Amino acid sequence: MDKMGCGVSNRDNNMGQAAPLGEDFAFFRPHQFLAREGEPPDGLFHLQEGWACRYRLLGDGRRQITAVYLPGDFCEPYWILGRLPSQPVVALTNVRAARMPCRLPTGAMTDGQKRLWRSLGESCERQASWLVTLGRKTALERLAHLLLELFERMRRAGLAYGQQCALPLTQMDIADLTGLTPVHVNRTLQSMRARGLVELQAKWLRIPDMQALRETAVLTPNEVLA
Amino acid sequence: MDKMGCGVSNRDNNMGQAAPLGEDFAFFRPHQFLAREGEPPDGLFHLQEGWACRYRLLGDGRRQITAVYLPGDFCEPYWILGRLPSQPVVALTNVRAARMPCRLPTGAMTDGQKRLWRSLGESCERQASWLVTLGRKTALERLAHLLLELFERMRRAGLAYGQQCALPLTQMDIADLTGLTPVHVNRTLQSMRARGLVELQAKWLRIPDMQALRETAVLTPNEVLA
DNA sequence: GCCAGAAGATAACCTGGATTATAGAGGTCG
DNA sequence: CGACCTCTATAATCCAGGTTATCTTCTGGC
Numbered sequence: 001m002d003k004m005g006c007g008v009s010n011r012d013n014n015m016g017q018a019a020p021l022g023e024d025f026a027f028f029r030p031h032q033f034l035a036r037e038g039e040p041p042d043g044l045f046h047l048q049e050g051w052a053c054r055y056r057l058l059g060d061g062r063r064q065i066t067a068v069y070l071p072g073d074f075c076e077p078y079w080i081l082g083r084l085p086s087q088p089v090v091a092l093t094n095v096r097a098a099r100m101p102c103r104l105p106t107g108a109m110t111d112g113q114k115r116l117w118r119s120l121g122e123s124c125e126r127q128a129s130w131l132v133t134l135g136r137k138t139a140l141e142r143l144a145h146l147l148l149e150l151f152e153r154m155r156r157a158g159l160a161y162g163q164q165c166a167l168p169l170t171q172m173d174i175a176d177l178t179g180l181t182p183v184h185v186n187r188t189l190q191s192m193r194a195r196g197l198v199e200l201q202a203k204w205l206r207i208p209d210m211q212a213l214r215e216t217a218v219l220t221p222n223e224v225l226a
Numbered sequence: 227m228d229k230m231g232c233g234v235s236n237r238d239n240n241m242g243q244a245a246p247l248g249e250d251f252a253f254f255r256p257h258q259f260l261a262r263e264g265e266p267p268d269g270l271f272h273l274q275e276g277w278a279c280r281y282r283l284l285g286d287g288r289r290q291i292t293a294v295y296l297p298g299d300f301c302e303p304y305w306i307l308g309r310l311p312s313q314p315v316v317a318l319t320n321v322r323a324a325r326m327p328c329r330l331p332t333g334a335m336t337d338g339q340k341r342l343w344r345s346l347g348e349s350c351e352r353q354a355s356w357l358v359t360l361g362r363k364t365a366l367e368r369l370a371h372l373l374l375e376l377f378e379r380m381r382r383a384g385l386a387y388g389q390q391c392a393l394p395l396t397q398m399d400i401a402d403l404t405g406l407t408p409v410h411v412n413r414t415l416q417s418m419r420a421r422g423l424v425e426l427q428a429k430w431l432r433i434p435d436m437q438a439l440r441e442t443a444v445l446t447p448n449e450v451l452a
Numbered sequence: 453g454c455c456a457g458a459a460g461a462t463a464a465c466c467t468g469g470a471t472t473a474t475a476g477a478g479g480t481c482g
Numbered sequence: 483c484g485a486c487c488t489c490t491a492t493a494a495t496c497c498a499g500g501t502t503a504t505c506t507t508c509t510g511g512c
Contacts, residue, residue: 044342051394055402065403066356067349068376072383077346093394104339113330116270120303123293127353130292134360135405139499150294157298168277168319170459176281177291179361184499186461202508365469396489410469412491428478 024099028052028091034075035089038222043099045075050095054087056132058218064135066128068092078128080104081121086223087128129223134179137218139188142178144217147198151207152225167205192216250325254278254317260301261315264448269325271301276321280313282358284444290361292354294318304354306330307347312449313354355449360405363444365414368404370443373424377433378451393431418442 026045028034034052035041045052047069054067054076066087069075076089079102109117126149133145147167154165171189175182192198197213199206207213219225252271254260260278261267271278273295280293280302292313295301302315305328335343352375359371373393380391397415401408418424423439425432433439445451 053399053403063402064405065399067353068403070376070379070383071385073379074342074345077342077349080342080346092399100338104335104342108334109330112326116300116303116306116330119300120306123303124350124353127293127350127357131353131356131360134357150296153296153299157296159297171461172459173279173291173318176289177279177294179290181500182460183462183501187499190461397491398489407470408490409471409492413469416491 026097026099028095030091030093032091033088034091035085037086037088038084041079041085041102044079044102045097045099047071047073047075048096048098051092052089052095053092054089056087056220058136062136064132066131078124081117081124083121083125086125139178139180139184140192140216141218142180143174143185143188143192144197144213145219146174146178147205147207148213148217149225151205163208163210164204164206166203167200168203252323252325254321256317256319258317259314260317261311263312263314264310267305267311267328270305270328271323271325273297273299273301274322274324277318278315278321279318280315282313282446284362288362290358292357304350307343307350309347309351312351365404365406365410366418366442367444368406369411369414369418370423370439371445372400372404373431373433374439374443375451377431389434389436390430390432392429393426394429
């Protein structure tokens, strides 16, 4: 299998030390799942040989890979943050991996530290979602995602009033968030207004039809916005 | 300042509990830095009021915002992973924030856990870099970034041989990583080959001129690829 | 209330990358 | 060895979003 050098090298690379007898290994073939969305993973994998990747698939077949795992990598470090995988992981080649427990000791943490810990997990997940949005979504979908996310986070912070909240961003800020130009943000917002998807003026956002905006954003069913 | 509702609400939002006397607060005006690239932050901020964002600026003025912080958010949770900020953070509005220590207890960790911890930090950082690449870079720049990163990671894993390493990805995988179509990946790779930037065939990558490829990828000077 | 600079709106035109189609080159498994 | 399938290559056409330019409307400072 290693004629291509995808696996561990012969020379000692001080990443994959020799497995102690009885260590728990797992093997995967290309396209096999190391973890599925929303399901507790079998364990944390320390890749010995082969490549894997994490990705998200949109309903219409668009796919964005959000991480690659090479030999020596842990798959997937985010799992220690105590959340269920929000994106599946599959093998790209034949894979051999050491399986290890998935948790870091959070027992000793204060409440404040736990809150910070949770916040770290949410940040990682949001970032992974935005990779999909920036890599694969249209201007309209990007804006819908952004506005929904900001509203939802404001709501959770107790700062939304009904369907409305403050949104102190310029169109240029929005452009730099969504990877678009200010001109195109303006154009697209106009068309969203025209279709009754959002009202946005004077740094104030109103979402008349939450469901319509959610559909516009083509989020994964259980995609977290917080 | 709060006529827009950007700050904490009047009702109890159970995020920002009343500050104990003597708690350390910080205030920022729009465009003021909460943290600069490569400099140890003053502390971890728990935002009470106002918005902030993290971003990266490319040499030619392209900017990608990679995170927004709203009232109640911690800024920036990644900092507890013990790395210096790789992207600056600025206030978008007037900001009031509680300042707190920046570390989680890593003393009790085993070596294995520390390695995992480090790996988590690298993943977060890589992901933030890819937000910039997917949001703001051209096809050529994206491919250069990807190939450099994969080579560099293979090298660190002891799996590179001189300027070469295995790269068991199809052009379709590369497309799904870079947010492009397979056709355009092929076209762009052809033109990179023609210019002597890379050699890529039979799942094997060779980088004849590392420096040229680095420049093509428009990375930030101290941008980490591992 | 006035002014200056920032932000929003809009139109005309351009281009990087998407789309669609077809053909050849490997790889792999009988 | 040949059949099949996946991957790579390449050309032609199209379009979402970028670029440039101008004008208007806010906003904050005095």
